[in-house]
Amino acid sequence: MLLVVIIWSVSVNLEKIALKSTSPAFLLFYENLIGVITFAGYLSLVKRQHSSERVVRRWWKHILVIASFSCLSVFLQLLAVRLTNSSYVLAVKRLDVLFVVCISGLFLNERHIKKRFGGAIVALSGVFLLYFVK
Secondary structure: OHHHHHHHHHHHHHHHHHHOOOOHHHHHHHHHHHHHHHHHHHHHHOOOOOOHHHHHHHHHHHHHHHHHHHHHHHHHHHHHHHHOOHHHHHHHHOOHHHHHHHHHHHHOOOOOHHHHHHHHHHHHHHHHHHHHOO
16 A cells, blocks of 8 residues: 555656646546556456456446546546645545445445544544645
8 A cells, every 4th residue: 555655646746747738638538548558468468367358248337437437536636636736635535545434334244344434534634634734
């Protein structure tokens, strides 16, 4: 998790630099284009253990919904990075832990939800401290 935070802290600053000369939609398009090309190259190199055509044919509606929300999420994040301090954007982005804990407790019947919810509340209080103490 620490490695992910380090990578995001570098990438969000690079995105902030890129957003000074282009729009969020343009940056989003090229980020996804590079990702698709990289993933297609990876898929062409690995052995196929499962038929991906069968998975896409069966779950294409769900894949489309997930992809749409992912693109919307990244687009809104790029808009936020453009408008405010990038460290605030990353702090608010980490609030997803709170929603994941709540949803996993409700729909997936995860155990020890109170302990995880307590940690999520600590993260939420950190965001409130950032917001109210300027």
